[in-house]
Amino acid sequence: MAKLKADKISFKYSGNNKLILKDLSISLKDNQVKGLVGESGSGKSTICKILAAYEDNFQGKIQVDGLSTNSKFNPIQLIFQHPEKTMNPKWKMKQSLEESWSADNDILEKFGIKESWLNRWPNELSGGELQRFSIIRALNPKTRFIIADEITTGLDAVTQVQIWQLLLSIAKERKMGILVVSHDKPLINEICDEVVYLNDINNV
Ligand SMILES: Nc1ncnc2c1ncn2[C@@H]1O[C@H](COP(=O)(O)OP(=O)(O)O)[C@@H](O)[C@H]1O
Numbered sequence: 001m002a003k004l005k006a007d008k009i010s011f012k013y014s015g016n017n018k019l020i021l022k023d024l025s026i027s028l029k030d031n032q033v034k035g036l037v038g039e040s041g042s043g044k045s046t047i048c049k050i051l052a053a054y055e056d057n058f059q060g061k062i063q064v065d066g067l068s069t070n071s072k073f074n075p076i077q078l079i080f081q082h083p084e085k086t087m088n089p090k091w092k093m094k095q096s097l098e099e100s101w102s103a104d105n106d107i108l109e110k111f112g113i114k115e116s117w118l119n120r121w122p123n124e125l126s127g128g129e130l131q132r133f134s135i136i137r138a139l140n141p142k143t144r145f146i147i148a149d150e151i152t153t154g155l156d157a158v159t160q161v162q163i164w165q166l167l168l169s170i171a172k173e174r175k176m177g178i179l180v181v182s183h184d185k186p187l188i189n190e191i192c193d194e195v196v197y198l199n200d201i202n203n204v
């Protein structure tokens with residue numbers, strides 16, 4: 001059974017003296033869908049970025065199965081709220097997709113990705129369509145844990161349900177753990193096995 005463990009994480013942004021996170025510990029098992037909730041500005045996205053190695057100037061340690069995650073491919077993958085900010089605007093979708101792994105047709109079909117979309121620029125797709133691409137990008141076969149930071153916030157209800165059903169079924173199939181960051185309480189209650197409040201684990 002795989003386990004992600006973040007132990008006593010403390011962090012402040014450079015040039016800023018205020019600690020955003022202090023001695024924060026959180027863990028996630030494979031197959032587990034854990035919710036993380038908290039007020040706006042409380043540091044949810046910050047811990048997400050740290051877990052997925054987008055920030056490295058922190059104290060504490062992050063391990064998967066007792067090992068530090070400094071390999072070439074990070075088994076902890078982050079999906080952001082705004083996919084348009086993470087896609088290179090000068091790349092067609094095909095190139096953005098292939099940067100991570102060669103997604104098979106099966107998964108493209110599952111996510112309703114039309115072949116013609118692969119030849120489009122990111123700004124020629126809707127937010128929901130773009131988010132499906134960024135989810136597939138995160139689903140490299142080596143991914144063990146997904147950090148989902150408000151990934152369906154701002155999408156319409158139907159798209160939101162579709163995206164979560166797909167992601168949850170793939171996670172189950174591959175025994176991946178998911179950390180679901182959202183302020184949407186009904187969503188969290190519906191899909192999570194367990195909910196953690198950031199303020200309860202952050203000792204600032
Ligand atoms: N790059 C940054 N540099 C400095 N401060 C930041 C940066 N990003 C976020 N912050 C600050 O860190 C705090 C936590 O932000 P964030 O983790 O985005 O909160 P949340 O996701 O819970 O809304 C906020 O006060 C925010 O202004």
Ligand SMILES: [Mg+2]
Pocket residue numbers: 044045046149
């Ligand atoms: Mg946030």
